[in-house]
Structure formats: C-alpha cells, structure tokens
Amino acid sequence: MEEHSLETFQQACALPVALRARFFQKQDREAIRRICADTGFLGHPIDPVFEDRELFADYLTRYYTDWEPESTLVCERDGQVVGYLTGCRKPIRRFLFHLLYNPYLFFRAFYRWWAWPYRSSTRRYLRWVLCKGWREVPYAPRGVPHFHINLLPQARNVASTRALIDKFLAYLVASGEKSVYGQVVTWGDRRSEKLFLRYGFRVLDRRELTKYRAYVKSPVFLCTVWKDLAKNPRLYGSCSHRRPTTAGAQP
Template identity: 60%
Template sequence: MHKNAESMDLNENQKVIFEEKKDQEPVIRKYCPKDREAIRRICADTGFLGKPIDPVFEDRELFADFLTRYYTDMEPESAFVCELGGEVGGYLIGCCKPRVKLFFDLLYGSVLLMKLFYRYFFKPYKPASKKYIRWLIFSGLKQTPPAPKNCPHFHINLLPKAKSPTTTRRLIDSFLSYLISRGYSQVYGQIVVFGERRKPALFNRFGFEVLNSVEVTKYKEYYPSKVFLFTVVKDLKKTPLLYSK
C-alpha cells in the first residue's frame, strides 16, 4: 500500500511537471492590440545587438515609435507574436504595403523628428543618446543598404528565453505562409550581422540571397568587432518556407 501511494505521488508529480512544460511550449499566433506594449518593450530590450538599447539610446518611447509604430498601428494584420507561458516573448512584424509605409514614414517621421530635436535640446539627453541621434541624422540613411522596391519585408525580435531554432522557424514560416496566401512571391529582410552570427552561408541555407551589406557604426564604442546590416531576399516560388529544399 505504501509503495502504491508513492507511485501515485510520483505520477502526480510527473503530471505537474508535464503540464508545466506544456505551458512553456511557444505558441505562434497573430498579433492583437493587447500585444502592442509587449512588442514595444521587446524592441527596446533587444535593440542593442540583442540586448537593451538603454546604454546607446535612453528614450525607449521614441526608439519603439521609430521601429514598430507603423507595423502595430497601420498594418497589424501582418504581425505575429511568440507567446511563452502566457507572455509575449518575441514578434515578427511585417509590411505588405511599402507605399503606405513610405507615406506614413514621411508624415509621422516628421513628427518623430520634431520630438527628437526638442528632447535633444530640452530633455536633456545624456551624451550617449545625443551621439546616437547625431548618427541617426547624419549617417542613418547612408548606412542603410538598398532594398527591393514594392516588396514585402519583415523584422523579427525574440527575447533570450524565447530564442530557439524551432521558434524562429515557426515564426518566420507563419509570415511566409501568410504572404503566399496573399499572392506574394518575394520577401526581404534587413538583418544585423556581427561576430560569428548569421554568416552569408546561413542565409543561403534558408533560401535567402544576400543582395548587399553596409557597415553600421552606431555601436562602434560598445562592440569590439564590425557590425553590418545585410539585405537578404527570398523567392517564395522556389523556397516557400524557411527550411525548404
């Protein structure tokens, strides 16, 4: 009887552990408005080569506005999130309307620049943030490589706890399937490459062609090696999913 009781306790403990692991399995789903703040927070928490942007630029609000506002506010239907244990641990935000985004950037970008200039002189920002702003104004466009015109694109960010090859694949494949269902045949991304991460051979393995790259200098004082921004493009007719042969 005692042994049976121990077996029952063990089975119950195993069941609890199994349920906990099940709860921790990533769920990939479409974006909804309640995810907006989580996306903005993750954007800032991963903005400096996968780490928090704060040492480089202290204004998280403006940083998230520049990088996520169009996608969450103007084209939320093209965004996906990775949910882990009931919390958003990563996202993929996409754009299928490049002309709309260009118009948005021209209008809303002007508003953001006005805020940026005002805070630069009156907030006041710390020296590191002011240096980042000077880089943004004088070098940001020059250090952004050309991209295909009128082509969908995406940005992906994951917190360390949510990062895994499987999660990344499922998140990107969800967006690629979404593009194919809407009749698109091509997509591009602009990916930060540094150290031993994301070599060109890796992009080729996933069916992406490297179009060009530019060295990015905004992290020069914070990171010992060179940092590049690569433009990579994928032909969805040849390889519709990330791991397609």
C-alpha cells in the first residue's frame, strides 16, 4: 500500500477529535434513558408507539445502568452523551433481575393503563408485549455476553459505532470471553446479512416484529448476530478500503 493511501485510510478510520467512547459513569444514567426513548421507534422517538418513556427506559436500560454498569459504554461529542452501548457479561444476573423486576413493571403498566389513561397506540403496544412479543424474540445463545447500541442521529456514523464496539470487544477479550452476540433491527434496505458478514458477525436467527406493521410498510425484523472473538476480536478483521457508509443499531 502506498504511503499516501495508508495515511488516507488511517484518517478515514480514526474517531473524530470531538467524539470519544468511554465507560459509563453514574452521571450518564439520565442521558442513556433519554436516548433510549428518543431512538426507540426505529431510530426515532418512541412516543407515537408508546407514550410512557419512563417505563420504556426502565425495561430496556435499568439492568445495564444499575446492575452491571461496568459493561456499559457511552459515546460523547463535545462533552455531551450522544449514544451508548449497553453490554452484559453476566446473563444469569440479568435473568434474575428481570425475573424479579418485570412483575413490578407489569403492575405499574396495569395501574397507568387506567390512571393516565394510556392512549390507544400505547395500549396496542402493551397488548403486543403480553401476547406476541415473547414469541417474536429470535434465538440467542445461552451464557454468551451480548450488547445493544443506540446512537442519536448526529452520531450515527462508522467512526462512533466502531469506537464503541471495538472498546466493548476489547473489554470482553480482556475478561476472557470467547464470543458475543447482539440483536439488531433490520427493515427495507437497512442492514443486510452482507453488512453483518463484513463486520465479522454471523446471523443466527431473525423474526418479524409485528408491532411495527401499523407504522412501516416493509416488514421489520429483529436479528440475532453472533461473533467469534477468537477469530476476530475487533469490529473489522482486516484493513480494507471498503467500509459501510452507515452504522448504528436501534432497538
């Protein structure tokens, strides 16, 4: 590779000076909850689908920020949190958390159903959670660390996504983990299997999320993607000029 080409490639792969990935701190908790709600509907605010932002953030982020904060990272831009990666190395602890906490969330939702009262879109979402949601979760390997990443629009780029994931993968490898999986949403032409293969992930399973049928014309799928860290401990396995132009998984 010629010297000028190598320099150009290194500049393209580098994280912008204004962006940095770091591990979670207690003061990041509210920012993570806000971003979770602001990106909960296919990268947009969850409000049209589910109005109870507090309950939504509790279900999706409380374990990671309160029970296993050491496995969570944030992405900062000019000192502001613009994205996060929630990770888990302790699946049994997470299972116990949801076993104990989910009934509490259920009774909160039941009370607010009548006390607020919830509008029709929120009630439809809750009916999906109770009747269909558990059947539409794709297969995930047991006992394997996992992660989920959410980014605000201004941070949805290759550099910030790579910085978060590479830092998390390095953390897993240093902790002796051998593999990792994530669950990401795909629809239309967003994120094909070829993109996951380029990142070194393999698609294990995918299921359609019917909760979005009233809002999106094309089917929306939740995919489980898995990566062998022994073979490839970074987001990119080798240097290549061919990079995806967009990145960032949404819930």
